[in-house]
Amino acid sequence: MPIYNQTLKDLLPLSLSSTPAVSIRKENEMWVATGMLIHYLESFTDSLVVTEEDEKPIGVIGGREIIENIFKNPTSEFFDKTKVEQVMNKDLSIIS
DSSP states (O other), rough: OOOOGHHHHHHHHHHHHSSSSOOOESSSSSHHHHHHHHHTGGTTTTTTEOOTOOEEEEEEEEHHHHHHHHHHSSSSSHHHHHHHHHHHHHHOOOOO
16 A cells, blocks of 8 residues: 555554643743653653643744754743743644
């Protein structure tokens, strides 16, 4: 069977269901996101799903976004005053 006729479940049976999805609200500060990522480091969760009030996913934030932005503002203000929505990656693909 050609690959384009197969479902994502057939192609990626374990990776879609074995990695937990952890979410964070867009209004949280960066110190909260960083702390959450540290706790989930051993579970292969490398990004958090950013949600709005209605739990709708609007982006993701992970190590890449944090590192890129800490270089722009290497102070404690980055963690204390920057909101997740300011740093998140808005290029989100939703697969159903």
